[in-house]
Amino acid sequence: MAKKYYKYTHDMPEKLLAYFQKYFESRSSVASQIQKKGMPTFVKFARENNLSSRTLKKWATECDKSGNLKHPDFAEAYEECKAFISDIIEDGAITKVFDASFAKYLLEGRYRSKDRDYETIEESGIDINLSLKED
Numbered sequence: 001m002a003k004k005y006y007k008y009t010h011d012m013p014e015k016l017l018a019y020f021q022k023y024f025e026s027r028s029s030v031a032s033q034i035q036k037k038g039m040p041t042f043v044k045f046a047r048e049n050n051l052s053s054r055t056l057k058k059w060a061t062e063c064d065k066s067g068n069l070k071h072p073d074f075a076e077a078y079e080e081c082k083a084f085i086s087d088i089i090e091d092g093a094i095t096k097v098f099d100a101s102f103a104k105y106l107l108e109g110r111y112r113s114k115d116r117d118y119e120t121i122e123e124s125g126i127d128i129n130l131s132l133k134e135d
Helices: 012-023 027-037 042-048 053-061 072-094 100-111
Strands: 118-123 126-131
Touching: 012 042, 012 072, 042 053, 053 072, 072 100
Parallel strands: none
Antiparallel strands: 118 126
16 A cells, blocks of 8 residues: 655644634533534544544654754644643533543543653662553
């Protein structure tokens, strides 16, 4: 299968923000919007724009040779939309649109570091690594 290449355009940050903002135009309609359309997600945005969610993540994190973000405006919009999703989850839990346990599960997944599987404690100049994963 041929690899698709998606060309970045300078209007993508505005498109991404507009998608998430229009999804819930009124804060009072969170429950009804979720029931009608589900949660706004990067996957749904990508699908509507003939992209892949992997492409969105790449645009948000890709750096040039000097280590600077290639698309800093998109990276900022992407982070803003992630915060927007977390805000919706929190509102959904408070208004009981989401079960509290489900909301906790969603939010823990967003805020937990995927890279961290141990904790380092420095005691008397000695580094101690404690595994946080169960074997």
